[in-house]
Amino acid sequence: MQFNSYYFILFFLPLTIILYFFLNRINYAFGKILIIFASILFYSWGRANMLVYLGVSISINYLFAFIIRRFHIRRKGVMAMPIVVNVGLLLYFKYLNFAILNINYILNKSFQFRNIVLPLGISFYTFQQIAYIVSIENGELESNELIDYLAYILYFPKLVMGPIIDPVDFVLQINQSERKIANADNIASGIKLFSFGLFKKVLLADTFAKAVTWSFENIDKLTAMDSMLLVLFYSFEIYFDFSGYSDMATGVSSMINIDLPINFDSPYKAISIRDFWKRWHISLTKFLTKNIYIPLGGSKKGKLLTYLNVLIVFLVSGLWHGANWTFIVWGGAHGLLSCLDRAFERIEERVFLPVRWITTFFCTSILWMLFRAESITQWKNIMCKILLMQDTSVSEGLIMHFKIAESSFMINILHLDFFNNSIRGFAMLIFIFVAMSICFIPENNYRNKYKIGVSSMITAAIVFAWGVLCLGSESTFVYFGF
Numbered sequence: 001m002q003f004n005s006y007y008f009i010l011f012f013l014p015l016t017i018i019l020y021f022f023l024n025r026i027n028y029a030f031g032k033i034l035i036i037f038a039s040i041l042f043y044s045w046g047r048a049n050m051l052v053y054l055g056v057s058i059s060i061n062y063l064f065a066f067i068i069r070r071f072h073i074r075r076k077g078v079m080a081m082p083i084v085v086n087v088g089l090l091l092y093f094k095y096l097n098f099a100i101l102n103i104n105y106i107l108n109k110s111f112q113f114r115n116i117v118l119p120l121g122i123s124f125y126t127f128q129q130i131a132y133i134v135s136i137e138n139g140e141l142e143s144n145e146l147i148d149y150l151a152y153i154l155y156f157p158k159l160v161m162g163p164i165i166d167p168v169d170f171v172l173q174i175n176q177s178e179r180k181i182a183n184a185d186n187i188a189s190g191i192k193l194f195s196f197g198l199f200k201k202v203l204l205a206d207t208f209a210k211a212v213t214w215s216f217e218n219i220d221k222l223t224a225m226d227s228m229l230l231v232l233f234y235s236f237e238i239y240f241d242f243s244g245y246s247d248m249a250t251g252v253s254s255m256i257n258i259d260l261p262i263n264f265d266s267p268y269k270a271i272s273i274r275d276f277w278k279r280w281h282i283s284l285t286k287f288l289t290k291n292i293y294i295p296l297g298g299s300k301k302g303k304l305l306t307y308l309n310v311l312i313v314f315l316v317s318g319l320w321h322g323a324n325w326t327f328i329v330w331g332g333a334h335g336l337l338s339c340l341d342r343a344f345e346r347i348e349e350r351v352f353l354p355v356r357w358i359t360t361f362f363c364t365s366i367l368w369m370l371f372r373a374e375s376i377t378q379w380k381n382i383m384c385k386i387l388l389m390q391d392t393s394v395s396e397g398l399i400m401h402f403k404i405a406e407s408s409f410m411i412n413i414l415h416l417d418f419f420n421n422s423i424r425g426f427a428m429l430i431f432i433f434v435a436m437s438i439c440f441i442p443e444n445n446y447r448n449k450y451k452i453g454v455s456s457m458i459t460a461a462i463v464f465a466w467g468v469l470c471l472g473s474e475s476t477f478v479y480f481g482f
Contacts, residue, residue, distance in 0.1 A: 197247025
């Protein structure tokens with residue numbers, strides 16, 4: 001089940017919230033049990049076989065957590081075992097066939113690929129499992145109750161696509177008595193956030209996604225200008241897709257009185273690659289910093305080892321996103337640029353701020369293409385088309401995906417018929433203008449979630465109704481595949 005479905009919006013979410021607060025009136029444990037069963041239903045909707053893999057992961061990790069806490073084990077070898085098992089399962093399901101492919105290529109062999117079904121959300125819940133185990137090992141969790149553990153791992157607003165929340169923070173919140181009573185302000189802010197996120201996903205991200213899909217289906221026919229627009233459109237697609245999801249996840253959780261950590265903070269306002277990673281997928285950055293960068297020594301062992309540690313973290317981040325060389329190159333490129341940021345930080349501070357911002361946006365957009373390209377060769381071909389600039393026309397097939405009912409409605413209501421009839425691709429330009437305005441001007445929705453006024457709630461009601469009317473067929477989030 002996904003957030004952008006009629007079933008979730010009109011049935012699952014309101015019923016879950018009502019039952020959650022009702023059951024908490026009887027017994028707090030009943031509320032947790034509801035969260036667990038609702039999360040299982042959310043996760044297994046249409047794909048019940050996924051529960052087998054999730055169940056195995058939960059059983060193994062809770063057993064390790066129980067043994068470590070019950071017998072006060074502090075031997076590094078034993079404490080490392082559950083982390084090794086988690087990483088091993090992730091490597092098997094996500095990367096075994098990728099390894100076989102490269103072994104066959106390098107050694108000229110013909111090993112058969114395995115028929116492996118990638119468990120839904122394995123990248124996210126594996127990291128959540130590791131976070132829980134580490135907290136148990138460090139003695140950060142006061143208790144190891146099974147019901148709290150299940151609620152933490154299965155909590156549906158963050159189960160499949162994050163954010164990665166600290167287990168201590170979550171367990172503390174879900175056991176606070178004041179959070180067991182429905183809060184009108186939290187429900188209002190949650191509805192507002194969810195509405196804005198839904199609008200971003202179904203109107204902006206999905207529209208840009210259709211243009212991007214058309215471009216890749218006609219990749220050999222693209223002009224240089226088409227290729228430039230493709231880079232821009234995919235940057236907008238992944239931005240509004242992840243931003244929309246983050247808003248919806250935070251909004252849903254807010255209605256349940258659980259605060260999820262900020263995971264998205266206007267990343268296209270970043271003025272350096274390091275700044276970008278303080279804004280994009282913040283919870284992943286913090287997790288990798290805490291569990292890889294710092295244990296490797298962080299920045300305490302000299303510049304050379306610091307740069308090496310940074311590169312390792314970003315290569316892990318790239319590989320975590322997907323089993324393809326495109327993701328590894330993407331991670332390595334971000335790691336290299338982050339090292340250059342560190343090396344030339346003082347020089348960069350003297351550069352005109354808009355130049356730093358434009359450079360950062362350009363670099364991240366170019367590298368995003370590696371996420372979408374089927375191979376590094378395909379990515380290089382797109383970049384070459386842009387560099388050669390042999391044809392600056394825009395294909396009609398690309399423009400037509402922006403001629404939708406919503407853009408026609410806006411053109412009519414704002415009396416822009418003259419411009420629409422006079423300027424080719426005017427609807428496309430409107431989408432670009434709206435996307436850039438949202439990316440670069442307002443403060444992030446997370447930071448404004450408690451600013452509830454008449455105007456903001458009216459706006460939320462309008463965009464919610466607009467988003468529901470635009471739903472059509474359920475579309476998949478970009479991070480859903482990670």
